[in-house]
Amino acid sequence: MESDRLKQAENIDEVGSEVSSHEKNKHVAETNTDKVAFNPSASGNTDSVTEPAVFELQNLSVNFGRPILDKLTANVRGNCIGLLGPNGAGKTTLLNTLLGFNRPSSGSASIFGYDVSSQSDSVRHMVGYMPERDAFITGMTGIRFVRLMGELSGLSPSDALERAHEVFFYVGLGEARYRKIDTYSLGMKQLVKLAQAIVHGPKLLFLDEPTNGLDPPARTRMLQLIREIRDAGETKIIMASHLLKDVEECCDEALVLKQGKIAIYCNLEEERRSDRKFLLMHVRGDRDRFVSALRSLGCDVALTNRRRLKVILAQQIEIRDVYMAAEQLQVQIRSLDYKRDSLEDIFLRAMEDA
């Protein structure tokens, strides 16, 4: 963890930019694709940089009489990617396009390097999908339904049956697996939807509003399952949600959409890391010399306006050192605050900026 942070700091120094590291990882849609691509694990793991992107969008547009997605370009990597945006932003349309349900009007989209239009068979072998709305086959028992979905994904009947039992126990519905799905509660139906989505062990799991309609314990359980799947490391997850907290709890990347465009794309993992020593200061006096002094201490400084500074402290630096530097330079620190840059802040800023 420490070495990761140092590496981040080194990278920031190399770039020589005035923006802080977490800002560096927020990418506005209009930026070049190459710049958008980055390693989501954010721990200096260079292997994952060479992995194909989880999904890649090249000027992707989708029109249904009116533009729904407008020339999206992104190269997204990560273990769990959150798709955020207000209603009508295009989250579900993007999800459906990646699943091959919608045909792009122009541009292209690919999953793990496979084009979603021309190589849809390959894509569908790799994905699992948990839709937002209830989606079942009536009259079937839970186990038979999940087994059918397993067989449709290419598993042999015996493998599908075995996996169906396993995933039922995994999601916590083992005792209810011989009941008809029609008799399940809403929370159980959500879990069955998750079970059918993972029965074939997909490489990429699409979750569309997975906590919709769940009570707090069920929601906690669902998020825990999602985190476990993510941490198992065999499945990447794309999770569309309007609940920022859900995304914040599960995802390491967030792609925020607004009116069919990418408003922002950020690495939440790095956001979390940078939170602890993130200072927001109002200063009066010789600001430039103060900034130079802080940088000479190894801090990363961003100038947000004439008097406001964002400072990420270096490992060995304490707040006391900042005060001492200010005292030496006769700079007044009018306010100093630990500011937590939450996903909500990022989201709201993206909504204002875009």
Place this chain on the structure above:
Amino acid sequence: MAIFQHAYQGFHGQISSTLRQPWVIFRYALADVFSSKLFTAFFVLCFIPPLVMMCMIYMNYNLEMLSLLNLPLDKLITVDANFFAHWMQIPQMWLVFTLVMFVGPALISPDISNNALPLYLSRPINKTNYVFGKLLVLLVLGSLITWIPAWLLILFHANLGDQPWLLNNLHIPLASVVSSLIWIICLSMLSLAVSAWVKWKALARLFFFGFVWLSSALGAAIENIYGGWKGSTVSFIDSLDVMVSGLYGVTSSSSSMPSTASYLFFITVTVLATVLLARKIRAFEVNL
């Protein structure tokens, strides 16, 4: 991911070819169809007419039994193309109609009304495979009560009678297969289309029934008003009779319409149903 471990693991086993997927759909749909006792009883009853006909053929060649039952030889039926066309084929075709009306509307409408299509279509299965898997149910069940028993009867008759009979009448088994398949596919596609557009099963059955019989009633009305065979071009009843008669090489009892017109009618209905079906089989409805 063993049950006792309760930890997530991916699947590392063998993945089968996508060609198997329609078979999976067929297998599950067939099991659902036979979960109805009413249908199972009906399906068993569908084999009674062929069994009766087999007895009739057998009696034709069993003089001892004929004399025992005291049946006059001159009143025996002649087993020929006409026998197979009008005694075997056409009645069985209407049993297929009943079967398709019972099974067809229940094949797709539950998937649509329960939003199950995204679950199918997000897997390595496309629209064609999905429809083919459903169609296969009707195709297999329909075949089992039409051309397969017809073939058995033909072989039975050929075995009992003179050996050259089959060689001289090769068009009869061919006509049986072709007419059965045309009828089954046309009705199946129509029922699947109705099933896709009408979400409620009972209503879909009513629509299917009404479509077939109202078209025939309309055909009869046109014929009464204008005369000739133009009305038969929209009638399922007349078109079926003409097609079967044409293929078996016997005279149609219901219409003087040429066989080509009946083929055109069935092709048109099938194509229209396929177009309607293709418009409805999609993961999501897009509201413009």
